[in-house]
Amino acid sequence: MAITVDIDREVCIGSGNCVHISEGSIELDDDGVATVVDAERATIDQLRRAARSCPTAAITIDGEQ
Ligand code: SF4
Numbered sequence: 001m002a003i004t005v006d007i008d009r010e011v012c013i014g015s016g017n018c019v020h021i022s023e024g025s026i027e028l029d030d031d032g033v034a035t036v037v038d039a040e041r042a043t044i045d046q047l048r049r050a051a052r053s054c055p056t057a058a059i060t061i062d063g064e065q
Helices: 015-021 044-053
Strands: 002-005 027-030 034-036 059-062
Touching: 002 034, 015 044, 034 044, 044 059
Parallel strands: none
Antiparallel strands: 002 059, 027 034
């Protein structure tokens, strides 16, 4: 099953935690808000850690096995 990573732009404060953990799956855009570049670059465990590391709980992961 494909993994879907959703980031709530209204909630993200641009801390960058998820960027460092997600192996390039998530980057900060020109507005300093996290955006999904390619969810397949990271493992599901890395994406889970990225979501847990978010101080504002902006990241939702769907499609986990
Ligand atoms: S960890 Fe959360 S608040 Fe920080 S950049 Fe990522 S989505 Fe935004």
